[in-house]
Amino acid sequence: MPAFTSLDRRPATAARALQLTGIRLDHRGGDGRPFRVLDLAGLAIPAGARVGLRGASGSGKTSLLHLVAGLIRPDAGSVSWGDMVVSDLSIGARDRWRQATLGFVFQDFHLIPELDVAANITLPLTFSHWRIGPAEHERAAMLAARMGLTDLRRKAGVLSRGEQQRVAIARAVLLQPALILADEPTASLDAAHAAEVGALLVEVATETGATLICASHDTALLARMDRRVELAAVPVVPVESAA
Ligand SMILES: Nc1ncnc2c1ncn2[C@@H]1O[C@H](COP(=O)(O)OP(=O)(O)OP(=O)(O)O)[C@@H](O)[C@H]1O
Known part of the structure; x- marks a missing residue:
């Protein structure tokens, strides 16, 4: 029997059109009362597009990325990826969709400090219980090198923030996801x-035809995108009176 590795076995997913419709998202304040964070009539992102999300601090860029990733659900409206209404899926189905489709560069990296660079980059495979074979090690090493990370044996906990950020990016693109979401990927x-990292993100997305959405204040990174979406701050009022 052939020894399939995760890069062989991963279901081939092509980028699809992403559609956000009638989105409202509320978070809760310190007093427990909800307040409106996002109020978006619609946002259509064609398959393979590169989109920059900009807006003042607190305007909801991270929240929007988390919505698109299915990590949170909107209070109203829907998020669709092609024919699939991701926001209607169960938690388990959203997890599976995310695993098959998405690479996420988190604002605070989400690395495991005790693990070295190589193990952090291949972490998605560990979570998927896939065998980490030579092809995976090779791709991890290639991405690390393209990120300027030369020592794969260093523990993530001792890396500078900038180095950690580059590990997080390499990890997000390891499985050639159809959708790459990056939350301030150049902030550190x-x-x-x-x-370099901005160019690489665009390069990797172009190589695989992935859709790339970057939330950023970095004007040089935003300039690399096909399109920029400005998030206007929603007036902070309790939702009862925000309708
Ligand atoms: N889980 C949460 N619970 C309560 N409030 C939250 C939560 N997540 C975000 N918020 C609030 O929602 C608003 C939008 O936050 P978000 O992080 O999405 O903004 P942002 O545009 O990404 O900000 P920045 O540019 O500073 O990263 C902020 O007022 C934030 O405090």
Whole structure:
């Protein structure tokens, strides 16, 4: 029997059109009362597009990425990926969809400090219980090198924030996801590294035809995108009077 590895076995998923319709999202304040964070009539992102999300701090960029990733559900409206209404899926189905489709660069990286660079980059395979074979090690090493990470044996806990950010990006693109969501992926990098990482994100997305959505304040990164979406701050009022 052939020894399939995860890169062989991963279901081939192509990018689909992403459609957000009638989105309202409320979070709860310190007093437990909900307040409106997002109020978006609609947002249509064609398959394979590169979109920059910008807006003042607190305007809801991270919340919007988490909605698209199915990590949270909207209080009203829907998020669709092609024919699939991701926001209607059960938690388990959303987990499976995310595993098959998505690479996420979290704002706070979500690395495991005790694990080294290589193990952090291949972490999605560990979670999927897939065998980490030579093809995976090779791709992890190639991505690390493209990120300028030369020592794969260093523990994530001792890396600088900029190095951690680059590990998080390599991990997000390891499985060639059809949808790459990146939350301020250059925030901890100097201008030169930010430019390299921005170019690489676009390159990887282009190579695989992935849709790329980056939330960022970095004007150079935003300029690399096909399109920029400005999130206007929703007036902070309790939802009872926000309708
Ligand atoms: N889980 C949560 N519970 C309660 N409030 C939240 C939660 N997540 C975010 N918020 C609030 O929602 C608003 C939008 O936050 P969000 O992180 O989405 O904004 P952002 O545009 O990404 O900000 P920044 O540019 O500073 O990262 C903020 O007022 C934030 O405090």
